[in-house]
Amino acid sequence: MKKNYRFLALALSLVLCIGLLAGCSGGSASTTATPAPTEATLADTLIFAQGADPRGLDPAMVDDGESSKVIVNIYEGLLKYAKDSTALEPCLAESWDVSDDGLVYTFHLRQGVKFHDGTDFNAEAVKVNVERQMQGNATTDMTYADFVYGYVTKVDVIDDYTVAITLKDVCTPFLYNLAMSMAAPMVSPKALEEYNGNLNENPVGTGPYKFVRWDKEQDIVLVRNDDYWGDKAVTENVIFRIIKDNSARVVALNNGEVDMIDGIDATVVDEITAAGNIVDQPDGMNINYMAYNTTSDIFKDAATRKAFSQAVNVPELVQSLYQGYASPADTILPSFVPGFSADIKQVSYDPDAAKTALAAAGVTKVHMISYSNPRPYNTATGQVLAEAIQGYLAKVGVDCTIDVFDWTTYKEKVKAGDYDICFYGWTGDNGDPDNFMSLLSDKDPAMNVARYDNAAYNDLIAQGKAAPEGADRDAIYKQLEQIQVDENPWLLISHSKLLSAYSPKVQGYYYHVTGNIFLSQMSKTN
Structure with missing residues (x-):
């Protein structure tokens, strides 16, 4: 078998790290020589490659x-x-009760659970986590705080393992929000105190893996939590490797340097499968869109937004960029999310009408910003998508300048709002229609990147949150989708399949519909 020396170098680096794990975890570092890497060592390490560095590792501070x-x-x-x-x-809650008026949720907590720093998970820890993100306490960095906890008025510790959370209004998605990967996960109160309220670089949770180190734009290393309350992780070590270039991630998988990758597109599927690796492609719970800055001089008017949308042949664009691994979007909601309606149709392609309307409005130039990396909802990268849109707009007499940034910088540029058009998307957090539709009512410009504000839309969002699940609630979301069509704050582009790939040596692989990768029950054969 041909040896892969880059992989062996990676393995040696990993083993050196493993030899120091006791020191990383607060124990004594060994002074004995580190053993050479073995097949057993390599089989006890899973390496997942993604296209960009995390923004941080505190679930309250990232999005x-x-x-x-x-x-x-x-x-x-x-x-x-x-x-x-x-x-x-x-x-972490074994069961829960909801009061008759739908305002008080009482959670009965799992006992015997400890955070990675050895402190107890209990009702006080829940209180700290929720109150940290309630209105009045949440910082501007906590972009999901209002989404998850905006309805919470108080948190009461009933006893060590019982906690009651009271809402100001009925909120049907509340329980679904508490299972999300943003804002909802429980962090160690002791660690919050130690690291001044921010665990972005010092994560401490209760999960199946513990944090070891983060070499920015290179690797994040995790190790199995042997004190985990549930089923222990099958594989001892996990590495998240940052490989920004799409083709380089494919090469790394095909060479055996990594075990799993995501952020791939249709152009590399044959290359991956020809090397004997497997492409996973379930339908994604996502939406890929172009957002008009409704506060800019150009896009304050819905008629201008409509004209821009008419300039783009969305079905042609989607087929060209995604080659059958995404479908054109007529609605914000994927077809399997409650509230989806096949009756909703977006603005049709009509370049002649677009050219006439834009000329009459005197629109000849726009400023676009986009991102350089692939995303789960846009495997072609933001830059490629922006350039394709640029080509359509040139045909109707509009010159587009495009500024492209890495993902972390891009998030800050979006928040600053210096653009006419930006490119964004959403992978659903919880399967509830509110999780998608409320993006256009959010007051946070990092979430509502179109900066759209419509009183009628906002009122319907409030009604949808309070309505019980069923046909009446679904009808509210159909109304919301029709407003999106009429007002056109977004040009909807596509719903993408969740493309990822893995080595056949990986056992138990699955990529969750939320776009997350849960590694604890995966393993790798030699």
Whole structure:
């Protein structure tokens, strides 16, 4: 067999790290010589490569998928989703009760659970985690805080393992929100105190893996939590490797340097399978879109937004970029999310009408910003998508300038708002329609990147949150989707399959519908 020396170098580096894990975990570092890497060592390490560095590893402080994929292996919430869906299951809470008026949720907590720093998980820890993100306490960095906890008015510790959370209004998605990977996971109160309220670089949870180190834009190393309350992780060591270039990730997989990758597109599928690796492609719970900055001089008017959308042949664009691994989007909601309606149709391609309307409005130039890396909802990268849109707009007399940034920088640029058009998307957190539709009512510009504000839309969002699950609630979301069509704050582009790939040596592989990768029950053969 041909030896892969780059892989052996990686393995040696890993073994050196493993030899120091006791020191990383607070124990004594060994002074004995580190043994040479063996096949057994390599089989006890899973390496997952993604296209960008996480923004951070504190679930209250981040809102991106790259962070989320690491976070779900370190932390846990009161509830969790089923392996193959967003159905709710117990996690750190064994059970829960809801008051008759729908305002008080009482959680009965799992006993004997400890955070990675050895402190107890209990009702006081839940109180700290929730109150940290309640209105009045949450910082501007906590972009999911209002989404998850905005309805919470108080948290009461009933006893060591019982906690009651009171809401100001009925919120049907609340339980689903508590299983999300953002804001909802429980972090160690002791660690929060030690690290001044920010665990982005010092994550401490209760999950199946513990944090070892993060070499920025290179690797994040985790080790099995042998004190985990549930089923112990099958594989001892996990590495999240950052490989920004799409083709380089494919080469790394095909060479055996990594075991799993995501952020791939249709152009590399044949290359991956020809090398004997496996491409996973379930339908994604996502939306890929172009957002008009509704506060900019150009896009304050819905008619101008409509004209821009008419300039883009979305079905042609989707087929060209994604080659059958994504479908054109007529609605914000994927077809399997409650509230989806096949009756909703977006603005049709009409370049002549677009050219006439834009000329009459005097629009000849726009400023676009986009991102350089692939995303689960856009495997072609933001830059490629922006350039394709640029080509369509040139045909109707509009010159587009494009500024492209790495993902972390891009998030800051979006928050600053210096653009006419930006490119974004959403991977659903919880399977509830509110999780998608409320993006256009959010007051946070990092979430509502179109900066859209419509009183009628906001009122319907409030009604949808309070309505019980069923046909009446679904009808509310159909109304919301029609407003999106009429007002056109977004040009909807596609719903993407969740493309990822893995070595046949990996056993138990699955990529969750939320875009997360749960590694604890995966293993690798020699």
